[in-house]
Amino acid sequence: MSAFALKGNICFSQGKNKISVHxxxxxxxxxxxxxxxxxxxxxxxxxxxxxxxxxxLIIPGLSDIHLHAPQYSFRGMGMDLELLDWLNTITFPEEAxxxxxxxxxxxxxxxxxxxKKSPTxxxxxxxxxxxxxxxxxxDFLEETGLKTFVGKVNMDRNGPDILQEKxxxxxxxxxxxxxxxxxxxxxxxxxxxTPRFTPSCTDELMKKLxxxxxxxxxxxxxxxxxxxGEISWVQELCPKTAFYGEAYxxxxxxxxxxxxxxxxxxxxxxxxxxELMKKRGVYVAHCPQSNTNLSSGIAPVREYLDRGLxxxxxxxxxxxxxxxxxxxxxxxxxVSKLRWRLTDDSLKALTFEEAFYLxxxxxxxxxxxxxxxxxxxxxxxxxxxxxxxxxxxxLSVRERLExxxxxxxxxxxxxxxxxxxxxx
Amino acid sequence: MSAFALKGNICFSQGKNKISVHxxxxxxxxxxxxxxxxxxxxxxxxxxxxxxxxxxLIIPGLSDIHLHAPQYSFRGMGMDLELLDWLNTITFPEEAxxxxxxxxxxxxxxxxxxxKKSPTxxxxxxxxxxxxxxxxxxDFLEETGLKTFVGKVNMDRNGPDILQEKxxxxxxxxxxxxxxxxxxxxxxxxxxxTPRFTPSCTDELMKKLxxxxxxxxxxxxxxxxxxxGEISWVQELCPKTAFYGEAYxxxxxxxxxxxxxxxxxxxxxxxxxxELMKKRGVYVAHCPQSNTNLSSGIAPVREYLDRGLxxxxxxxxxxxxxxxxxxxxxxxxxVSKLRWRLTDDSLKALTFEEAFYLxxxxxxxxxxxxxxxxxxxxxxxxxxxxxxxxxxxxLSVRERLExxxxxxxxxxxxxxxxxxxxxx
Numbered sequence: 091m092s093a094f095a096l097k098g099n100i101c102f103s104q105g106k107n108k109i110s111v112h113x114x115x116x117x118x119x120x121x122x123x124x125x126x127x128x129x130x131x132x133x134x135x136x137x138x139x140x141x142x143x144x145x146x147l148i149i150p151g152l153s154d155i156h157l158h159a160p161q162y163s164f165r166g167m168g169m170d171l172e173l174l175d176w177l178n179t180i181t182f183p184e185e186a187x188x189x190x191x192x193x194x195x196x197x198x199x200x201x202x203x204x205x206k207k208s209p210t211x212x213x214x215x216x217x218x219x220x221x222x223x224x225x226x227x228x229d230f231l232e233e234t235g236l237k238t239f240v241g242k243v244n245m246d247r248n249g250p251d252i253l254q255e256k257x258x259x260x261x262x263x264x265x266x267x268x269x270x271x272x273x274x275x276x277x278x279x280x281x282x283x284t285p286r287f288t289p290s291c292t293d294e295l296m297k298k299l300x301x302x303x304x305x306x307x308x309x310x311x312x313x314x315x316x317x318x319g320e321i322s323w324v325q326e327l328c329p330k331t332a333f334y335g336e337a338y339x340x341x342x343x344x345x346x347x348x349x350x351x352x353x354x355x356x357x358x359x360x361x362x363x364x365e366l367m368k369k370r371g372v373y374v375a376h377c378p379q380s381n382t383n384l385s386s387g388i389a390p391v392r393e394y395l396d397r398g399l400x401x402x403x404x405x406x407x408x409x410x411x412x413x414x415x416x417x418x419x420x421x422x423x424x425v426s427k428l429r430w431r432l433t434d435d436s437l438k439a440l441t442f443e444e445a446f447y448l449x450x451x452x453x454x455x456x457x458x459x460x461x462x463x464x465x466x467x468x469x470x471x472x473x474x475x476x477x478x479x480x481x482x483x484x485l486s487v488r489e490r491l492e493x494x495x496x497x498x499x500x501x502x503x504x505x506x507x508x509x510x511x512x513x514x
Numbered sequence: 515m516s517a518f519a520l521k522g523n524i525c526f527s528q529g530k531n532k533i534s535v536h537x538x539x540x541x542x543x544x545x546x547x548x549x550x551x552x553x554x555x556x557x558x559x560x561x562x563x564x565x566x567x568x569x570x571l572i573i574p575g576l577s578d579i580h581l582h583a584p585q586y587s588f589r590g591m592g593m594d595l596e597l598l599d600w601l602n603t604i605t606f607p608e609e610a611x612x613x614x615x616x617x618x619x620x621x622x623x624x625x626x627x628x629x630k631k632s633p634t635x636x637x638x639x640x641x642x643x644x645x646x647x648x649x650x651x652x653d654f655l656e657e658t659g660l661k662t663f664v665g666k667v668n669m670d671r672n673g674p675d676i677l678q679e680k681x682x683x684x685x686x687x688x689x690x691x692x693x694x695x696x697x698x699x700x701x702x703x704x705x706x707x708t709p710r711f712t713p714s715c716t717d718e719l720m721k722k723l724x725x726x727x728x729x730x731x732x733x734x735x736x737x738x739x740x741x742x743g744e745i746s747w748v749q750e751l752c753p754k755t756a757f758y759g760e761a762y763x764x765x766x767x768x769x770x771x772x773x774x775x776x777x778x779x780x781x782x783x784x785x786x787x788x789e790l791m792k793k794r795g796v797y798v799a800h801c802p803q804s805n806t807n808l809s810s811g812i813a814p815v816r817e818y819l820d821r822g823l824x825x826x827x828x829x830x831x832x833x834x835x836x837x838x839x840x841x842x843x844x845x846x847x848x849v850s851k852l853r854w855r856l857t858d859d860s861l862k863a864l865t866f867e868e869a870f871y872l873x874x875x876x877x878x879x880x881x882x883x884x885x886x887x888x889x890x891x892x893x894x895x896x897x898x899x900x901x902x903x904x905x906x907x908x909l910s911v912r913e914r915l916e917x918x919x920x921x922x923x924x925x926x927x928x929x930x931x932x933x934x935x936x937x938x
Binding site for chain 1: 587588589590591592593594608611617620621624806807809810811812835836844847848849851852853854855856857863865866904905906907909913916917918919920921925
């Protein structure tokens with residue numbers, strides 16, 4: 091048995107609507123999981139090592155359940171375009187560069203070092219279609235100590251020549267190659283099946299991926315109902331489906347038993363799609379910054395929450411420009427306010443408590459018991475030091491937490507643990 | 515004559531739709547104004563001092579034309595409320611504390627130091643109703659070297675007991691006292707008449723302020739058409755006016771000859787109000803972050819721009835939580851995209867060029883020839899060092915500028931000049 095404690099101002103969600111605050115308390119980690127919060131160390135733990143974080147805040151690690159590693163290199167650039175133009179003009183040409191392993195090494199070492207320093211402890215990450223580069227990305231991620239799912243991307247149609255697999259067979263073959271290399275290789279880095287999105291994948295490829303999914307029991311990640319142009323395109327490509335989600339579901343790649351699935355965006359999902367997501371237990375990756383930057387719209391997250399769907403947050407680098415999941419929390423609140431104001435006042439804006447829940451427990455659930463400091467949850471923790479923000483008045487810990495999240499300043503991040511392992 | 519040059523990658527607006535980029539060039543300052551950009555120092559300037567900013571970017575200083583100094587202390591807190599509740603619950607109780615000069619000293623020293631370090635070179639700032647505290651704020655601002663307009667706030671109705679002037683006469687008297695203390699006292703810090711907003715000011719007070727305005731030739735700043743509840747309230751309070759703007763205009767406090775005026779927000783301005791703003795040359799202070807946080811809505815900035823109104827950006831601390839005018843640029847772009855998507859696709863989203871223009875030349879015009887590096891403009895410059903952002907690919911200066919603005923990271927700000935005076 092190994093145990094230690096962090097001491098500081100402990101803040102975490104206890105469900106959707108409540109943030110618990112324990113000032114100057116000990117958060118105990120035992121064998122990688124949370125084992126209680128105490129004002130004084132209890133008997134049996136009196137002699138465990140303690141890291142005293144002083145007046146810092148300690149929050150659960152954040153789960154970024156949708157982002158693209160190769161796009162980190164151009165974050166915050168070319169932001170005046172809509173989705174399909176942005177993919178063709180900016181994204182695909184950059185992703186094509188990852189055929190070059192030297193380029194990938196340079197780019198992914200930057201991305202993984204920055205992700206390690208961020209408030210994120212868990213992530214679901216898109217690579218590119220390239221097997222070797224994606225394996226390199228996984229090597230780098232494994233070194234960080236973060237726990238991640240990483241996908242070699244599948245795409246065998248509608249891409250540019252420089253970024254497309256020859257056909258379904260080649261794409262499936264490459265996927266099997268990648269899985270045979272990586273399935274058992276890492277402790278913290280796991281493969282996730284990643285058909286880019288319906289317009290990029292032929293029916294034949296989808297069928298083959300479904301077979302692979304069943305054989306390897308892989309989770310799945312993809313995109314859904316992000317942009318109106320994209321949705322019309324999918325309708326043309328799949329005339330027999332009633333809605334976009336069916337384009338995945340017809341192949342068994344849309345959640346359900348043994349197929350945990352994340353669908354990014356779900357901005358414009360019709361009623362039947364929402365029902366099917368709920369039925370299949372699909373995770374919605376809400377990416378407010380990306381949906382804003384690419385003029386996609388605002389997802390009805392309040393509705394998803396109220397109806398009991400699984401929802402987490404994603405930075406969607408580089409549709410989103412910020413790698414900070416703290417920023418994703420405030421973006422989620424902000425766009426929900428605008429949606430309430432401009433589109434549908436029956437859906438109240440998200441509260442701070444709810445958005446904090448989404449970034450911690452909401453997305454964390456995809457990884458197991460992750461995203462809270464309740465007993466038995468994996469010990470993912472981030473230490474946030476806000477002492478360089480000066481203020482004239484005394485502040486409560488809850489006020490400081492909200493300010494920290496709104497200011498989303500990397501400089502605050504002073505420590506990080508994943509399943510009880512200290513990253514820094 | 516005094517002259518010097520900054521050397522680096524020089525970026526500035528040349529009107530609404532064009533950002534000029536001069537790589538590795540010299541920007542010459544002569545007697546506080548811009549005197550040309552050159553690849554090599556021209557004859558006559560060969561021996562002037564040069565500050566070599568290396569590979570940094572050099573941009574015009576940004577003009578924040580709407581923010582509240584006393585609210586900086588609670589930025590990023592209590593953000594789950596709408597305007598009128600937020601004023602009563604959070605804002606008014608905090609502003610009341612500035613009756614205590616010691617509290618004001620503590621709070622304003624923090625605010626002014628942070629503003630000095632920010633990318634802002636010019637600002638139009640609300641104080642509180644307290645004369646002494648507002649003078650202290652002006653003292654501190656003068657020390658920073660920034661050029662600002664500062665308003666002692668007027669409010670004689672509908673406030674809480676702790677934050678309201680006894681009556682119009684007392685409010686006007688305090689204003690005259692403040693003006694007599696400060697009108698000629700500072701080089702860089704000037705008074706601006708600041709009726710808080712119509713619900714806070716009786717007709718009698720407005721009349722007296724108009725008299726003061728005419729006597730002292732003061733500019734004016736206030737709030738306009740921010741929130742639906744506020745607008746209805748103004749309609750009740752001023753039943754004879756056809757729209758909110760008339761509530762100011764009936765007293766001559768809405769722009770026009772000799773009365774330069776800034777109206778913050780203008781989110782829900784009806785056609786007649788827009789026309790009157792144009793006619794009177796009123797400056798719209800667009801505050802996208804605040805309008806989002808307080809669920810106010812999204813102003814039709816594209817329309818204001820196309821119709822030739824004066825428009826600049828404001829952080830509106832602390833309706834807005836970020837003091838960074840870089841962030842205000844991206845917020846303006848982002849909300850314009852959501853407005854296009856959700857409300858009115860006849861108004862195209864703002865481009866990066868346009869939003870950069872708003873933050874520099876748009877708001878800068880309120881201060882004179884400010885916000886560009888064109889010849890004759892005042893030499894307000896900010897040096898931005900983005901070297902700690904690593905990237906695998908070569909980037910153009912234009913790409914780096916967009917990334918810098920999107921990432922809005924204070925750490926980049928390495929130098930600042932106002933009218934040729936070096937702040938750091």
